[in-house]
Amino acid sequence: MYKTCDCGRDNWQGCDHPWTPTDHGAAVVVKGPTRIYWAHKASVAAFANSEIPIDALALQYAADSDGKTLLPHIKRMLLELPETLCHLRHILADDAYRENRDAVALEIDGVRLTVPVHPRRVSPTLAASFAGIDRFTPIGVPICNAGHRFELRGRDLTYERYIWVAPDGGDSRPVCAICPLAHACTTHARRHIRVDRADLPQIDWEHPQHFARNRARYGKRTGVERAIKRLKVDLRGDSLTHRDALRVQAHLDRKLLALHLLLAVKAQT
Numbered sequence: 001m002y003k004t005c006d007c008g009r010d011n012w013q014g015c016d017h018p019w020t021p022t023d024h025g026a027a028v029v030v031k032g033p034t035r036i037y038w039a040h041k042a043s044v045a046a047f048a049n050s051e052i053p054i055d056a057l058a059l060q061y062a063a064d065s066d067g068k069t070l071l072p073h074i075k076r077m078l079l080e081l082p083e084t085l086c087h088l089r090h091i092l093a094d095d096a097y098r099e100n101r102d103a104v105a106l107e108i109d110g111v112r113l114t115v116p117v118h119p120r121r122v123s124p125t126l127a128a129s130f131a132g133i134d135r136f137t138p139i140g141v142p143i144c145n146a147g148h149r150f151e152l153r154g155r156d157l158t159y160e161r162y163i164w165v166a167p168d169g170g171d172s173r174p175v176c177a178i179c180p181l182a183h184a185c186t187t188h189a190r191r192h193i194r195v196d197r198a199d200l201p202q203i204d205w206e207h208p209q210h211f212a213r214n215r216a217r218y219g220k221r222t223g224v225e226r227a228i229k230r231l232k233v234d235l236r237g238d239s240l241t242h243r244d245a246l247r248v249q250a251h252l253d254r255k256l257l258a259l260h261l262l263l264a265v266k267a268q269t
Contacts, residue, residue, distance in 0.1 A: 025245030027063035040240065040248045043069040045077065046227035048092055048220035052263065053227040054084060056256055058249040066096040070113075071103055078108070090114050092221035114218055117209045120202045130193045132185025140200040141210065142193060146181050150193070152210035161194040162208070231255050 005017035029039045041062040045055045057073045070093065077085055091104060091113045104113040119138035127133045127142070134145045142150040142164050150164040169175045174190035176182045185191050197205050207214060231237040237255040240248060 023243040025058065025060050025062060025248065026243070027061060029062050040245065042248070042252055043073045044224060044228050044231065045073060046224045048223040051223040051226040051230075053224075053231055053256060053259065055081060056231060056252040058245050058252055060245050066094075067099055070097050070100045071107065074104065074107055090217060092218055092224075094221065112207065114207070114209075114214070114221075116218060117202050117204075122200070126195070126199050132181065132191060133193065136200075138202075139210075140203050142195070144181075144185065144191065146175070146179050148175050148179075150191075151212075152208055153192075155205075155208070156194055159194075160197040160205070162197065162200060162203070163192060163194055165192040166190050230259060235259060 001019040002022055003012050003017050003019055007015040026038060026040050029037045029041055039062060041059045043057045044053050046053045055077055057076055088111050093115055095116055095118055098115045098118055101113045117139040122136035127135045132144050134143050136142055148166055151167050153165045154163040166174055166176050176186060176191050235255045235258060
């Protein structure tokens with residue numbers, strides 16, 4: 001911080017003129033209980049399969065929540081990288097971005113924001129209404145009395161219910177086939193239950209996150225962590241030599257350009 005007045009450095013503490021930040025955009029960034037930094041923050045985009053960063057946007061204020069970074073970054077990429085986004089169908093992001101789902105659909109037609117289930121408490125009375133079910137996890141997964149996690153196999157569209165079934169064991173047979181508690185749980189070869197959509201509001205009804213295909217797709221989200229590592233660690237992008245968000249953006253652009261030039265040279269050799 002500094003002052004622009006003519007009072008002189010020795011008199012700044014006593015004068016009434018306002019302090020001005022020397023590093024616009026920087027703020028306190030909390031990464032954990034013991035990891036608190038005065039830093040800049042950036043939004044990084046990458047293709048999940050390649051784990052290569054395709055764009056990095058420096059935030060104008062580092063204390064903004066992560067959820068506020070997605071739409072500005074999408075709009076910038078639509079202007080600067082339209083040919084890159086033309087084949088985009090899914091955007092994978094963590095739970096902090098869940099409020100952006102409708103806005104993303106309006107911004108890019110045909111693109112869906114995929115986020116994990118936002119945990120919430122499930123009433124114990126729900127599990128008590130099904131024989132053999134011990135509890136439901138905060139993300140909505142039924143756990144039977146034998147400790148097995150059920151799998152989401154489908155939806156009853158007529159009555160709006162999720163269809164959960166007991167998993168297979170190591171011998172590719174339903175765990176119910178050798179479960180000592182099966183007699184008190186089911187008379188069938190495999191236990192299944194149907195749970196009303198309204199009882200598990202944390203799950204996205206249109207695109208349930210617990211479907212195997214959706215779990216596999218979202219599992220690729222961590223690829224952006226490797227993309228960030230390439231910028232911050234491999235190319236020393238975490239060390240800033242200039243202040244304010246504008247210069248930080250130039251710093252990120254240089255790192256991104258250097259990385260893609262190195263990849264282009266490697267591809268030709």
